[in-house]
Amino acid sequence: MTVPGVFGGPVRVVNLGLELFAETLEADGVEVIHVDWRPPAGGDLRLAAMLAALDDEADPPEEPISPP
Amino acid sequence: MPVRACVLTSFYRDSVVLMRVADDVRRRPGVREAALFMGTPANLALLEQAGLLEAEGRRARPEDLVVAVDADSGEIAATALAAAQELLLARRHTRDGPRRARPRTLESAVRVLPGANLAAISVPGAFAGREAMRALRRGLHVFLFSDNVPLADEVLLKQEARRRGLLCMGPDCGTAYVGGVGLGFANVVDRGRIGCVAASGTGLQAVACHLAARGEGISQGIGVGGRDLSADVGAEMTCFGLEALAGDPGTAVIVLVSKPPHPDVLARLEAALAAVRKPVVVCALGLPARPRGDSVRWVSTLVDAAEAAAALARGRTWTSRPFADPRGAGQRLDRCRTVGLPGGPGILGLYTGGTLAHEARFVLEPLVGAVSLGAGADSRPPSHRILDLGDDAHTVGRPHPMIDAAGRAERITAAGDATEVGLVLLDVVLGQGAHPDPAGPVAVAVERARQRAAARGRRLAVVASVIGAPRDPQGLAGQVARLEAAGVEVLPSNAEAARFAALLLRPELAATLLGPAA
Numbered sequence: 001m002t003v004p005g006v007f008g009g010p011v012r013v014v015n016l017g018l019e020l021f022a023e024t025l026e027a028d029g030v031e032v033i034h035v036d037w038r039p040p041a042g043g044d045l046r047l048a049a050m051l052a053a054l055d056d057e058a059d060p061p062e063e064p065i066s067p068p
Numbered sequence: 069m070p071v072r073a074c075v076l077t078s079f080y081r082d083s084v085v086l087m088r089v090a091d092d093v094r095r096r097p098g099v100r101e102a103a104l105f106m107g108t109p110a111n112l113a114l115l116e117q118a119g120l121l122e123a124e125g126r127r128a129r130p131e132d133l134v135v136a137v138d139a140d141s142g143e144i145a146a147t148a149l150a151a152a153q154e155l156l157l158a159r160r161h162t163r164d165g166p167r168r169a170r171p172r173t174l175e176s177a178v179r180v181l182p183g184a185n186l187a188a189i190s191v192p193g194a195f196a197g198r199e200a201m202r203a204l205r206r207g208l209h210v211f212l213f214s215d216n217v218p219l220a221d222e223v224l225l226k227q228e229a230r231r232r233g234l235l236c237m238g239p240d241c242g243t244a245y246v247g248g249v250g251l252g253f254a255n256v257v258d259r260g261r262i263g264c265v266a267a268s269g270t271g272l273q274a275v276a277c278h279l280a281a282r283g284e285g286i287s288q289g290i291g292v293g294g295r296d297l298s299a300d301v302g303a304e305m306t307c308f309g310l311e312a313l314a315g316d317p318g319t320a321v322i323v324l325v326s327k328p329p330h331p332d333v334l335a336r337l338e339a340a341l342a343a344v345r346k347p348v349v350v351c352a353l354g355l356p357a358r359p360r361g362d363s364v365r366w367v368s369t370l371v372d373a374a375e376a377a378a379a380l381a382r383g384r385t386w387t388s389r390p391f392a393d394p395r396g397a398g399q400r401l402d403r404c405r406t407v408g409l410p411g412g413p414g415i416l417g418l419y420t421g422g423t424l425a426h427e428a429r430f431v432l433e434p435l436v437g438a439v440s441l442g443a444g445a446d447s448r449p450p451s452h453r454i455l456d457l458g459d460d461a462h463t464v465g466r467p468h469p470m471i472d473a474a475g476r477a478e479r480i481t482a483a484g485d486a487t488e489v490g491l492v493l494l495d496v497v498l499g500q501g502a503h504p505d506p507a508g509p510v511a512v513a514v515e516r517a518r519q520r521a522a523a524r525g526r527r528l529a530v531v532a533s534v535i536g537a538p539r540d541p542q543g544l545a546g547q548v549a550r551l552e553a554a555g556v557e558v559l560p561s562n563a564e565a566a567r568f569a570a571l572l573l574r575p576e577l578a579a580t581l582l583g584p585a586a
Contacts, residue, residue, distance in 0.1 A: 003315040004235060006185050006209055007288055009247030014177045014208065016199055017190030020084045020471075021213070021252065024500045025188075030249050033181040036170035037191055037199075038080040039106075042131035045194050052198040 072145035073125035073136040074153070080106065081133065081156060082190070083467045089155045096151065098144035099137060104152065107132040174202050188251055189238075190214055193460075196239060197221030204228050204236065211251045212238030212293070215460045219300055222293070226304040235312070236305055238293045240460070242269020242421075242468075243499075245276070245289035252291075253470055255499040256539040260285020262377045263319035265309035268294045270421025270458075270497055271325040271351075271370055273535050274562065278374030280537045284381060287319040288312075294422060297329035297337065307340040314344045321347045321377045325370065327426055328354040347380040349373050353423065354430045370427060371561035390567055390581045392560060398582045400557065401571055404529070411526025412490030415439070415569055417454030418479050420469040421535070424495045425456040428566040435570035435577060451488065455479070470502045473509040480513035484520025484528055491529040492517070493569045495562060498536030498547060507534070507547040511554035518555060529572050531557045533565040 013032040015022040022034035041047035081089075086104040093102035103120050105111035107128025115121040120136040128134045135152045139145035171177040178184050187203035189196055193216030200210045204225065212225075217239035229236035237244045237251075243266075244251040248259050253269050257280040264286060266272035272289045279285060290309035297303050306326065313319045322344060329337055329352065341348055341364050348364045351373035358366040365380070367373050372388050379386035391397040415432065417439075419425035429439045432452065439452040457469040457476055469476050483489045492514075496506050503509075514530050521528035532551055536544040548558050559565040571577050 003312055003317075004209065004233065006235075006247050007312070007316055007318070009249070011186055011247040011249040012181055012184045013249075013251075014174055014181065014184050014187045014203070015190075016174060016187065017196075017214065018082045018084050018501075020082075020501055021188055021190060025249070025251075028249070028500075031181060032188075033171065033177045033184070035174060035177045036172050038078075038172070039131060039192065039195055040198075042078070042129065044130060048195060048198075 070140075070142040070145050071120055071122050071136060071138045072142065072149055073120070073122055073134060074149050075107065075124060075128045076133040076135065076153070076156075078131050079133040079156075080131065084471055085156075086133075087467050087472050089152055092155055093137065093148050093152045096144075096148050098140040099148050100140070101138040102148065102152065103134075103136045105134050106130060107134050174199060174206070178206060178208075185209060186211060186246065186251075188213065190252075193217045193239070197225060200225050200236065200239075201228065204232060204234055207232070207234070209235040209246070210237065211244050211246075211291075212236065212241055213252050214238070215240040219295060219298075222295060223300055223304075226296075226301060230304055230308050235290060235308070237291045240268060240293045240295070241291035242458075242470075243272045243289065244291045245272075245286045247288075250500060253497065253499050253501045255280070255535075255537040256541070257537050258285040259287065261287055261318065261320040261381055262323060263287045263313035263316060263321070264289045264323045264325065265306055265313065266291055266323075266325040266423070267296065267327050268292075268422055270495070270535060271353075271423030271427075273421070273497060273499060274370040274424065275323055275325060275374045275377075277535050277537045278371050278561065279378060282374065282378045284374075284378045288316060294327060297326055297333050299330040299332045303329065303333045303337050303340070306337065310340050310344055310348075314346055319346065321349065321381045323373050323377045324348065324350045324352070325373060325423065326350075326352050327423070328352060347377075349376045349380065353426045369431065369561070369563035370423070371563055391564055394582045397559075397564070397568060397571075398578065400568070401575065401578065401582075404557065404572060405575065408527045409575070410490030410529040410572055411521065412486070412488055412528070413573075414451040414453065414488045415491045415493055415573065416452075416483055416486070416489045417493040418476050418483075419454060419456050419495050420458050420476065420497055421495050422456045422458055424497075424535070424562045425454050427562055428493060429454050431563050431566035432570055435567065435581075436573060454493070470497050470506070473503050473506055477509040477513035480510065480530075481516045481520070484517030485524070487524065487526070489528070490526075491531065491569050491572060493565060494530065494532040494556075496532055496534045496536075496547060496551065498534065498540040498542045498544060500541060502542070505542060505547075505550075507542075507550040511550050511556070514551075514554045514556055529557070529569075530555065531559065531565050531569045531572070533559050533562045535562070
């Protein structure tokens with residue numbers, strides 16, 4: 001199999017969730033961007049599930065499968 | 069006491085930020101309790117139960133943040149509320165400056181950071197699957213720290229990842245090392261030539277730290293989450309990880325750490341292991357010992373996994389030992405005997421690491437008899453019990469116990485009053501992202517618990533191991549010293565800690581465990 005290219009680095013991280021992890025990576029000199037994430041549909045789980053389903057339907061045509 | 073609350077409309081902050089602000093507010097003079105929670109029905113019920121929900125708080129919706137304070141006077145409570153709001157806003161301004169806009173979605177983040185190749189996701193479990201799938205579809209590897217992710221979502225995510233040649237590490241993946249970068253709760257260790265695939269965080273942390281202590285390092289550490297070897301997930305990422313490490317030129321020896329695989333998955337796993345053309349050490353906790361294969365060495369503890377891998381990398385032979393220093397362990401036992409043996413029949417394990425909790429159980433059972441392992445409180449505990457406090461059941465709406473030390477400290481203190489408990493067994497886990505001083509709250513709680521036990525005329529023994537590396541931000545030596553000063557017996561590995569706990573309860577085991585040194 002192809003070895004994931006990320007094994008050789010550099011690792012560039014998109015961080016969603018705990019800001020603590022972005023702070024730690026940043027302090028280590030890792031390139032990281034922290035997303036100002038908020039629960040979709042105002043945290044309403046039922047509505048969020050409906051949005052996720054719409055997400056799937058609206059997803060763009062398959063991107064070429066090639067690991068970075 | 070006056071309780072005051074305010075609701076910040078459509079205001080989201082992660083659970084660690086909320087915990088930090090609550091800690092700061094709680095330290096203000098006259099403040100008895102402070103709580104910051106998103107206004108979900110479950111959180112509002114918790115606040116109600118704690119007597120911290122009044123009229124203002126009840127109007128909160130799930131997307132709102134509730135700040136509640138109980139203080140000596142209404143004035144102090146009102147000032148503390150204002151301080152909490154200031155702290156919440158100040159944190160962001162300090163980090164980013166008031167004008168810099170942050171991306172609100174994964175898609176816009178990828179535009180801001182060209183060449184992004186990995187998404188680290190730790191949003192609440194109910195929403196994590198959706199974000200992880202978005203990341204995979206945009207060609208990003210995924211480190212999925214979130215727990216409480218539905219199993220069906222995990223299956224879909226890992227199939228998608230595999231199809232795209234991407235890593236999906238998790239859900240419930242506490243730690244990973246990829247391309248020289250530690251993710252999640254990672255210890256500060258050198259990069260090296262040992263690759264690791266691990267069910268979850270603390271197993272990988274323990275192996276990385278034991279390797280560091282032996283002068284070896286991790287090439288890649290691929291966390292797969294605790295359910296990867298279930299029948300549903302079918303070892304999808306474990307097999308992928310083994311194949312990836314087999315092809316990685318920087319990996320000389322591979323370590324696989326797992327909980328017992330489902331019987332239907334074992335054959336697939338063994339086939340994947342057989343296909344690897346590098347030395348492999350397998351530590352499948354709880355799986356019966358297996359004969360030594362040509363290139364696969366089966367071991368039963370995490371420290372043995374690290375020792376065996378280090379020996380294989382150096383072309384040396386290696387034999388498992390119950391204690392690395394049996395003479396030292398014997399002297400320690402003699403010292404403990406002089407002070408007094410545990411004043412109760414049972415062991416209570418209070419663990420922050422799931423893999424460490426499992427390991428302790430499997431080490432203890434042959435020595436002391438049945439040990440129950442559970443996430444919660446049983447009404448009639450058997451004599452020996454281990455709680456995995458990092459389990460999903462304990463982490464809904466609150467930080468992991470490796471970050472939030474308060475819950476475990478309360479349980480340690482309460483053990484002083486539990487006459488059936490003679491010994492408390494602990495893990496103390498260091499590393500980036502973890503509590504800045506995990507030994508501190510443990511030591512304070514141990515001192516209180518022992519005072520309570522002494523007031524009842526009995527002795528409470530406490531045994532621990534510290535999973536850490538010398539360059540960890542908490543300082544390994546200082547953390548060990550803090551625990552020892554509180555009277556905790558600190559052993560060099562979790563397996564040794566469990567064996568030493570057994571020795572304290574059953575000194576007649578010395579002949580078996582310490583050999584001639586006894």
